[in-house]
Amino acid sequence: MSRLALFDAHCHLQDLRVAHCAPLLIKQASEVGVRWFAVNGTSEDDWRSVKEMGESQSTVIPNFGLHPWFIPGRTNNWLETLKGMLESTPTAAVGEIGLDLGTHGSKIDEALQLDILKAQLTLARNLNRPASLHCVRAIGPLQHLLEEMGTFPAGFIMHSFTGPADAVRGLVKHGAYFSFSGFLTPLRASKARAILQQVPRDRILLETDAPDAVPKVDPKSLLWVPDDSATPTSGEVRQADADIRSCCSDKNDGKTAKKDEACPLPALNHPANIRTVSLTYAKRFVCPVVFVLAGML
Numbered sequence: 001m002s003r004l005a006l007f008d009a010h011c012h013l014q015d016l017r018v019a020h021c022a023p024l025l026i027k028q029a030s031e032v033g034v035r036w037f038a039v040n041g042t043s044e045d046d047w048r049s050v051k052e053m054g055e056s057q058s059t060v061i062p063n064f065g066l067h068p069w070f071i072p073g074r075t076n077n078w079l080e081t082l083k084g085m086l087e088s089t090p091t092a093a094v095g096e097i098g099l100d101l102g103t104h105g106s107k108i109d110e111a112l113q114l115d116i117l118k119a120q121l122t123l124a125r126n127l128n129r130p131a132s133l134h135c136v137r138a139i140g141p142l143q144h145l146l147e148e149m150g151t152f153p154a155g156f157i158m159h160s161f162t163g164p165a166d167a168v169r170g171l172v173k174h175g176a177y178f179s180f181s182g183f184l185t186p187l188r189a190s191k192a193r194a195i196l197q198q199v200p201r202d203r204i205l206l207e208t209d210a211p212d213a214v215p216k217v218d219p220k221s222l223l224w225v226p227d228d229s230a231t232p233t234s235g236e237v238r239q240a241d242a243d244i245r246s247c248c249s250d251k252n253d254g255k256t257a258k259k260d261e262a263c264p265l266p267a268l269n270h271p272a273n274i275r276t277v278s279l280t281y282a283k284r285f286v287c288p289v290v291f292v293l294a295g296m297l
Helices: 019-031 044-056 068-073 078-087 110-126 139-149 165-173 189-198 234-251 271-284 288-294
Strands: 006-011 034-040 060-063 094-100 131-136 156-158 176-180 204-206
Touching: 006 204, 006 271, 019 034, 019 271, 034 044, 034 094, 034 271, 044 060, 044 068, 044 078, 060 094, 068 094, 068 110, 078 110, 094 110, 094 139, 110 131, 110 139, 131 139, 139 165, 165 176, 165 189, 204 271
Parallel strands: 006 034, 034 060, 094 131, 131 156, 156 176, 176 204
Antiparallel strands: none
8 A cells, every 4th residue: 555645744854963864864754755844944043054955855845933942042134034035935934933931931021922923924924925833831822913913824833732622713713724743642642632623634734843752652663863862762761751641741731832841852853753643643542534544654
């Protein structure tokens, strides 16, 4: 049976932890059916490398955005530079952008984050580009901003979405798609299923968020980044999985969690693991019809 072509809707292969071996990671992922990679920039420091990766790798779709964590390091001309990068790259989306009121993002003024996000969403709409949004413990402020701004015809991705389920309908109204990564795997099956059941089937996307968001599954089912000293043993993953489940239950509190909020393993995630993510969701969380489809992978 032929494999279904997969699209990694959000990753960071320009990340310095894996940039040196990105061509190999792309080749290995392509061999297991990953056809395209949406590589998201996070600041002015990496936009050029993302653009160059898109020019050298035909399967890479380069995206550019100012991530909330990197707002303090922006230059005075950041928005004009971003506009230039997007205009010179017609296939690029705006990302990674968003709001973060979690452990890391809470150090950055919320009003400033909202202003920066609004400017980037306005740019995305003016250029008719989709956007990829990071949202950590900020679903309320994000919803208020979207109500103020209206709809986005080109759509936007709620990247590494982990809920809350009751926010889905309102986000869809504004043009949202929902991308699921390894960060959903430590959640209780009932909670993950409740989230997925709220999302229209034509708005479900998959991503790896590589090199982050290692799926919390049997490590034998995963492909690991070469020479990563943090690659875990089976026992380490089992113990970490138990710790992660507890952490997510205590801290997520029905709000979107990501990166530090989701307590990921330090091991680096390989973009080929999107296949494992898709199979895991089909087996654990979604209806048997989708499981049959996943059997094509």
